[in-house]
Amino acid sequence: MELELAYPEQRLEWYWTDNELEIIVNHPELSTKELRELFMPHRTEGAIRNKRHQLGRFFKGTIGTCKRCEERPIWTESAKAKAMGYCKGCYLDEMERRTAEDIRSARFRKREWEARKTEKKLNELQKAKRVHSAAEKAPRKQRA
Numbered sequence: 673m674e675l676e677l678a679y680p681e682q683r684l685e686w687y688w689t690d691n692e693l694e695i696i697v698n699h700p701e702l703s704t705k706e707l708r709e710l711f712m713p714h715r716t717e718g719a720i721r722n723k724r725h726q727l728g729r730f731f732k733g734t735i736g737t738c739k740r741c742e743e744r745p746i747w748t749e750s751a752k753a754k755a756m757g758y759c760k761g762c763y764l765d766e767m768e769r770r771t772a773e774d775i776r777s778a779r780f781r782k783r784e785w786e787a788r789k790t791e792k793k794l795n796e797l798q799k800a801k802r803v804h805s806a807a808e809k810a811p812r813k814q815r816a
């Protein structure tokens with residue numbers, strides 16, 4: 673029971689509520705020290721400064737809406753989508769794009785690796801050929 677009580681308190685410290693973010697966004701004229709003293713004594717000045725820096729002092733979007741399309745609400749059920757500030761659609765678009773790019777770069781790396789392997793083989797063949805022809809030429813040079 674004690675744990676259950678302690679946990680939400682901790683969460684309140686860690687996660688920024690929409691209300692807190694709105695306060696920061698709506699008061700670009702206040703310093704972080706003033707913001708802390710007036711509205712959020714439970715936050716450190718550094719934390720407020722970081723959050724403001726992240727949002728931009730003159731943030732123009734709407735708190736709680738997707739950073740990308742600015743239409744749908746942030747998908748808070750997904751911790752990753754929430755951290756990125758994306759709605760479900762934009763988050764899924766982004767993840768699909770990343771997966772496609774990962775596949776593309778893996779394909780590219782494989783092709784590069786194979787090219788290097790072929791080049792190495794060719795070099796070895798040429799080296800062997802040179803050694804072979806040098807061995808053939810050597811006796812002739814001695815005769816001459």
Ligand SMILES: [Zn+2]
Binds near residue numbers: 740743759761763
């Ligand atoms: Zn979106």
